Amino acid sequence: MKLYQNEISSATSRVRIALALKGLTAEALPVSILGEDAESRQSAYRTVNPQGLVPALLTDNGVLITQSLAIVEYLDEVQPEPPLLPDTAEDRAQARSIALAIAAEIHALLPPRIGLHLKAAFQADADAVAAWSRHWVGEGMAAVEAIIAGRRQGAFAVGDRPGIADIFLFPQAISARRMGFDLSRWPNIAEIVGRLEAIPAFQENAPAPRK
Numbered sequence: 001m002k003l004y005q006n007e008i009s010s011a012t013s014r015v016r017i018a019l020a021l022k023g024l025t026a027e028a029l030p031v032s033i034l035g036e037d038a039e040s041r042q043s044a045y046r047t048v049n050p051q052g053l054v055p056a057l058l059t060d061n062g063v064l065i066t067q068s069l070a071i072v073e074y075l076d077e078v079q080p081e082p083p084l085l086p087d088t089a090e091d092r093a094q095a096r097s098i099a100l101a102i103a104a105e106i107h108a109l110l111p112p113r114i115g116l117h118l119k120a121a122f123q124a125d126a127d128a129v130a131a132w133s134r135h136w137v138g139e140g141m142a143a144v145e146a147i148i149a150g151r152r153q154g155a156f157a158v159g160d161r162p163g164i165a166d167i168f169l170f171p172q173a174i175s176a177r178r179m180g181f182d183l184s185r186w187p188n189i190a191e192i193v194g195r196l197e198a199i200p201a202f203q204e205n206a207p208a209p210r211k
C-alpha cells in the first residue's frame with residue numbers, strides 16, 4: 001500500500017493511527033498542502049485525487065481510496081483485528097456520528113484551501129482566518145463533547161477499546177490544543193485524549209505542528 005500524505009495533516013493522522021493500530025504499513029508519498037503553489041493544487045496530483053486532498057490510499061491492487069473515513073473502514077475490513085468499530089449497530093452508528101461530526105462539520109471548515117479562499121475572495125487577513133478556525137473548532141468540539149457524554153459507557157469515546165471515534169477525535173483535539181484551547185473545557189474529550197496519548201499508535205501519529 002502507498003499513502004499520499006502530509007505530516008501536518010489531521011486527516012492523514014487518522015489513517016496513520018489506524019494503520020499503526022492494525023500493525024500495517026504503507027509507503028509514504030508526501031504531498032505539500034500549504035500555499036497557493038502546493039502540490040495538492042497542481043494538476044499532477046489532481047489526476048491522482050481529483051479533490052486534491054490528502055490522505056489518499058493506493059491499495060496493493062492499484063485502487064485509489066480517498067476520504068479518511070473510507071480509508072479507515074477499508075483497513076478495518078481487510079485487517080479485521082483489532083476491530084475499529086464497536087460490537088452493536090447502535091454503537092457503530094454512534095462511532096460514525098462522532099467521526100463525521102469531526103470530519104464533515106469541524107475539520108471541513110479548517111484546511112489550507114479554506115483559508116486561502118477566505119483571503120482571496122473576502123480579503124480576510126491571517127487574524128480573521130484564525131478567528132474563523134477558532135469559532136468552528138470551539139462550537140464543533142462542544143457539540144462533540146455533548147455527543148460523547150450523552151452515551152459514554154467506557155474508557156474511550158465509544159466503549160472500552162480505542163476505535164474510529166477516537167481515531168477522528170485525537171488529531172482534532174491535538175490541533176485544538178495547539179490553537180490555544182484548554183481541553184479541560186470538554187471533560188470527556190480531555191479524559192479520553194489523555195488516555196489516547198499513552199497509546200503509541202496515537203502518540204506517534206499525531207499531526208505534526210505547522211512550522
Ligand SMILES: N[C@@H](CCC(=O)N[C@@H](CS)C(=O)NCC(=O)O)C(=O)O
Pocket residue numbers: 008009010011012033040052053054055066067068069103111112113114
Ligand atoms: N474529508 C477529507 C478531508 C481531507 C483534507 O481536507 N485534507 C487536507 C489536509 S488535513 C488537505 O489535503 N488539504 C489541502 C488543501 O486544503 O488545500 C478526509 O477526511 O480525508
